[in-house]
Amino acid sequence: MNTERVLSAIRAISPTERPTSTSRIKSIRQQTRLSRNEFWQVALDLEDVNLISLEIVDNEIKNILIHESVE
Numbered sequence: 001m002n003t004e005r006v007l008s009a010i011r012a013i014s015p016t017e018r019p020t021s022t023s024r025i026k027s028i029r030q031q032t033r034l035s036r037n038e039f040w041q042v043a044l045d046l047e048d049v050n051l052i053s054l055e056i057v058d059n060e061i062k063n064i065l066i067h068e069s070v071e
Contacts, residue, residue, distance in 0.1 A: 005032045006042045010052065010066050022062050 009031040013024050029039045043061060046052045055063035 002032070002034060002038060002042045003046065005034065006039065006046065007051070007066070010064055014064060014066060025061050025064065028064070 006028075009028045012031065013028050029036065032039060032042075034042065040061070043052065043054060043064070047054050051067060053065040053067070054061055055065075
């Protein structure tokens with residue numbers, strides 16, 4: 001369920017195959033209504049199965065790229 005919430009929020013805010021700007025990461029997390037830790041865990045799980053790519057800098061998600069095959 002959390003996985004779908006995160007994917008839906010990413011799709012709503014970020015175009016497919018285009019990076020999500022840093023300013024939108026917070027909006028995505030807020031839309032999911034998950035805690036920061038829950039959001040991180042789901043995002044890492046989605047990256048593990050290659051549904052998204054994350055750019056992590058200084059322990060912060062700076063960029064999310066959703067892969068076209070997820071659509």
